[in-house]
Amino acid sequence: MNDMYDSKWLERAIANLQNLFPFITVNSIGSSILGKPIHEIKVGQGSRKIHMNASFHANEWITTVTLMNHLYKYLYSLSTGTLIRELNPHSIYKNTELSIVPMVNPDGVDLFFHGPPIELADEFFNMNIDKTDYIHWKANIRGIDLNKQFPANWNILKNNVPKFPGPRDYPGSSPLTEPESMAMADLARNCSFDFLFAFHTQGEEFYWGYEGFEPQESVEMAKRLEMASGYRAVQYVDSHGGFKDWFIQEFKRPAFTIELGRGINPLPMSQFNEILIKSEGIFFTALTF
DSSP: OOSOOSHHHHHHHHHHHHHHOTTOEEEEEEEOTTSOEEEEEEEOOOSEEEEEEEOSSGGGTHHHHHHHHHHHHHHHHHHHTOOBTTBOHHHHHHHEEEEEESOSOHHHHHHHHHOOOGGGHHHHHHHTTTOSOOTTOOSOTTSOOGGGOSSSSHHHHGGGSOSSOOSSOOOOSSTTOSHHHHHHHHHHHHHOOSEEEEEEESSSEEEOOOTTOSOTHHHHHHHHHHHHHOOEEESOOSOOSOHHHHHHHHHOOOEEEEEESSSSSSOOGGGHHHHHHHHHHHHHHHTTO
16 A cells, blocks of 8 residues: 555545546635645535545544545445445435545645655754654644634633644634635535534544533434444543534534544554444444434
8 A cells, every 4th residue: 555645645546536436526625825725525415414524633644544445435335336334325325415525734744744845844843843754743834733723712722732833733823824724614614514523533532522512412423423433432522623613613513523543643554444444333324314
């Protein structure tokens, strides 16, 4: 397997899906700071709208590979008419429109794999706390953590995080300053998703509440996801400013942050098969809600 799962890999993977499964729709919902497209893949014709995303954080790129593999399995079952986990894919297709943004942070993922352009090496060396590798880089190319960019108690968040751009946790000077976070917020506002799933790493658990804004239906959904995956359902964690947090607060609809795998980020590809098996239950259970 290719060990560079960067934005160019994603471009090739999406082109391959379009060739194999021409019934999908691929859009660009915006561009990164460096002008790379932020792709959305849409499947289905139903009135129920589900959104999933991956790689908000650069060194969590394995979430992109996981989500693309689940999508391929779903598309293959649709094209062949085979049941998947005892589910009828055509029924899901008719009832559900699935939206996937497989790589929210393409600049950050590319920085993780390739490092900065030579002319910016000194600047990034300082921002990266004098380290020459980028394996712990979570932020976008400007050193802003995209999953701390949303207006969900952002003023509380900013008091407990770094004050300057860097590899992780800096939320920016104010909410929604970055084109990647703005694109995701606009997508949510414009598409009226019934619920969403944000894939991250790590911990083999998922978070499903925020400040009491989550609707009652989230309780049963969390129980089903827990049974389908073996992941631990956690209602509240002490965090703010995330995409899931903002979506629950803004729309009062179910949303889930899924923490794939265990260990220290970036998780190695040696965990991939296990991650794939456990998260498959989440992916396909989500399509039946």
